[in-house]
Amino acid sequence: KAGVTQTPRYLIKTRGQQVTLSCSPISGHRSVSWYQQTPGQGLQFLFEYFSETQRNKGNFPGRFSGRQFSNSRSEMNVSTLELGDSALYLCASSLAGQGVDIQYFGAGTRLSVL
Amino acid sequence: AQSVTQPDIHITVSEGASLELRCNYSYGATPYLFWYVQSPGQGLQLLLKYFSGDTLVQGIKGFEAEFKRSQSSFNLRKPSVHWSDAAEYFCAVAPGFNAGNNRKLIWGLGTSLAVNP
Numbered sequence: 001k002a003g004v005t006q007t008p009r010y011l012i013k014t015r016g017q018q019v020t021l022s023c024s025p026i027s028g029h030r031s032v033s034w035y036q037q038t039p040g041q042g043l044q045f046l047f048e049y050f051s052e053t054q055r056n057k058g059n060f061p062g063r064f065s066g067r068q069f070s071n072s073r074s075e076m077n078v079s080t081l082e083l084g085d086s087a088l089y090l091c092a093s094s095l096a097g098q099g100v101d102i103q104y105f106g107a108g109t110r111l112s113v114l
Numbered sequence: 115a116q117s118v119t120q121p122d123i124h125i126t127v128s129e130g131a132s133l134e135l136r137c138n139y140s141y142g143a144t145p146y147l148f149w150y151v152q153s154p155g156q157g158l159q160l161l162l163k164y165f166s167g168d169t170l171v172q173g174i175k176g177f178e179a180e181f182k183r184s185q186s187s188f189n190l191r192k193p194s195v196h197w198s199d200a201a202e203y204f205c206a207v208a209p210g211f212n213a214g215n216n217r218k219l220i221w222g223l224g225t226s227l228a229v230n231p
Contacts, residue, residue: 058218103160
């Protein structure tokens with residue numbers, strides 16, 4: 001079974017631009033969560049999508065948004081990029097029953113904002 | 115507020131030595147507990163988890179962890195470290211079953227493990 005696939009692996013953008021990151025979950029997984037990883041803040045939860053609906057949301061500004069498609073693939077968008085948005089963005093998928101289940105992570109997209 | 119503390123930012127051990135990575139959490143009820151490992155340039159891989167039952171859990175790659183409710187700890191151990199274990203280790207907490215449908219993992223800042231030959 002293929003793992004979680006994130007594209008692209010690396011991105012370089014300039015301040016003010018916007019960016020879209022993509023995540024293809026493991027086949028059969030219905031939940032996709034996004035995390036931002038930085039050296040100073042560690043891993044921080046951005047949001048979770050299930051059945052094309054945002055089910056949980058972290059404490060990030062509205063510049064960070066996402067969506068999920070009917071095939072469970074998810075995209076994350078960051079508008080008006082700031083230098084502080086430079087980070088590794090990780091996507092995780094899970095089967096998503098009730099309660100907590102195991103999340104499987106992709107290798108991430110490393111975003112550099114210049 | 116829920117939080118996870120990994121007191122050791124960086125640890126260096128010799129190959130073959132034993133290892134213990136500490137994790138303390140702050141949460142009112144019994145949470146779900148996880149240890150993940152991240153190798154350079156890689157995503158996070160689940161080592162082991164604790165949901166309920168036996169407080170000593172076995173994971174992959176020879177790792178184990180023990181949940182101690184009285185100490186709010188979930189320390190990761192390995193009896194003999196291999197050079198390939200050098201990586202970043204993360205402890206994470208999710209609210210327990212009664213907290214509802216919540217998948218917001220809360221993470222420690224990680225412990226970087228270096229292994230000397």
